[in-house]
Amino acid sequence: MRDAFGKFRTPYYYYDTQLLGETLAAIKSETDKHEGWHLHYAVKACANPKVLSQIQQAGFGADCVSGGEIRTCLKNGFPASEIVFAGVGKADWEIELALEAGIQCFNVESIPELEVIAEIAERMGKVANVSFRINPDVGAHTHAHITTGLAENKFGIAKEDMIRVIRVARQMSGIRFVGLHFHIGSQILQMDDFQALCFRVNELQDQLEAEGITDVKDINVGGGLGIDYQNPDGHPVPDFKAYFDTYAKYLKLRPGQHLHFELGRAVVGQCGSLITRCLYVKQTATKEFVIVDAGMTELLRPALYGAHHQIQNLSSTSPERTYDVVGPICESSDTFARDCQLPLTKRGDLIALRSAGAYGETMASQYNCRELPAAYTTEDLNL
Numbered sequence: 456m457r458d459a460f461g462k463f464r465t466p467y468y469y470y471d472t473q474l475l476g477e478t479l480a481a482i483k484s485e486t487d488k489h490e491g492w493h494l495h496y497a498v499k500a501c502a503n504p505k506v507l508s509q510i511q512q513a514g515f516g517a518d519c520v521s522g523g524e525i526r527t528c529l530k531n532g533f534p535a536s537e538i539v540f541a542g543v544g545k546a547d548w549e550i551e552l553a554l555e556a557g558i559q560c561f562n563v564e565s566i567p568e569l570e571v572i573a574e575i576a577e578r579m580g581k582v583a584n585v586s587f588r589i590n591p592d593v594g595a596h597t598h599a600h601i602t603t604g605l606a607e608n609k610f611g612i613a614k615e616d617m618i619r620v621i622r623v624a625r626q627m628s629g630i631r632f633v634g635l636h637f638h639i640g641s642q643i644l645q646m647d648d649f650q651a652l653c654f655r656v657n658e659l660q661d662q663l664e665a666e667g668i669t670d671v672k673d674i675n676v677g678g679g680l681g682i683d684y685q686n687p688d689g690h691p692v693p694d695f696k697a698y699f700d701t702y703a704k705y706l707k708l709r710p711g712q713h714l715h716f717e718l719g720r721a722v723v724g725q726c727g728s729l730i731t732r733c734l735y736v737k738q739t740a741t742k743e744f745v746i747v748d749a750g751m752t753e754l755l756r757p758a759l760y761g762a763h764h765q766i767q768n769l770s771s772t773s774p775e776r777t778y779d780v781v782g783p784i785c786e787s788s789d790t791f792a793r794d795c796q797l798p799l800t801k802r803g804d805l806i807a808l809r810s811a812g813a814y815g816e817t818m819a820s821q822y823n824c825r826e827l828p829a830a831y832t833t834e835d836l837n838l
């Protein structure tokens with residue numbers, strides 16, 4: 456084990472392609488039970504080319520939030536017709552790129568955005584498929600920074616404005632209204648939250664029907680299913696059955712309607728680790744620090760959200776001690792864990808930060824003029 460992980464210069468991301476395969480199979484086995492259900496992997500979770508192409512080959516489409524992500528998906532084999540495009544601030548060049556490629560659908564978040572898409576589509580002689588992202592005003596039991604479905608969040612169109620925007624869209628020649636889109640947040644582990652979304656969607660669908668709007672082809676419920684950061688080996692594959700069963704049980708689709716999902720974290724989160732090395736062990740009056748060669752530049756989540764990642768020393772089985780594990784970056788928030796238990800750790804030990812497959816590599820930066828991290832798979836390490 457140690458020899459395999461010691462083969463490459465640290466820090467680097469390691470993706471367990473076998474676990475990714477098992478995760479994708481677990482998702483498919485649930486969704487294949489239902490006709491008209493579609494999966495769009497949320498690319499912002501992890502855009503590593505090998506990971507992307509494995510997900511594409513498993514039959515997923517893509518959910519993109521930028522022109523760069525659309526380009527990356529097209530380059531890695533996703534057909535444009537399987538790509539949906541969300542985001543509160545789509546730039547003109549991104550809209551042009553998406554129309555040129557012929558993506559499946561824009562998830563539109565405001566009337567000003569709708570007007571710009573209509574104008575660009577008309578100029579290009581195209582028609583843009585549009586779903587409206589409705590803010591369902593449904594809370595989620597997760598970190599405040601990653602709830603997106605409350606009235607106070609910047610995302611989506613107020614549900615009170617839904618009928619009006621659909622009527623506006625139907626007047627526009629560059630626009631084809633196809634459906635409704637929702638996304639309530641991320642790292643959600645309570646199925647009640649998804650159930651609350653189902654009830655809200657049912658309510659909105661009843662309102663539409665009462666207004667004579669019966670041409671809603673697509674319902675897109677976004678993503679947000681969480682993973683077990685405390686115990687990655689106990690729950691390597693998230694509980695997809697509970698998640699999809701919630702929608703099957705509570706969401707009332709109209710005949711012929713298609714249901715779309717945009718999972719990100721739950722697909723890739725447990726499949727990635729950040730592999731780093733202990734540079735120094737430093738004793739101060741009150742603390743013992745393990746200083747590693749990865750920092751917030753490679754894995755931002757602990758600094759950004761106070762997120763927890765399990766830390767494993769791959770080189771030591773000695774009795775445990777209490778350490779703070781910190782990176783080399785010139786910021787006090789560059790801390791991976793405080794007062795955590797690790798086997799006696801020495802310079803040169805290999806350390807894994809687990810559950811780092813989602814929002815890890817994609818959030819890496821070059822702060823302090825550092826290089827972006829490398830990434831290897833199970834095959835690269837001959838594991």
Ligand SMILES: *Cc1c(COP(=O)(O)O)cnc(C)c1O
Pocket residue numbers: 497499500518520541542638640641642677678679680717718719720721
């Ligand atoms: C981020 C995002 C997702 C994926 O969220 P996860 O929590 O990673 O599943 C899905 N849809 C939209 C619109 C997003 O912005």
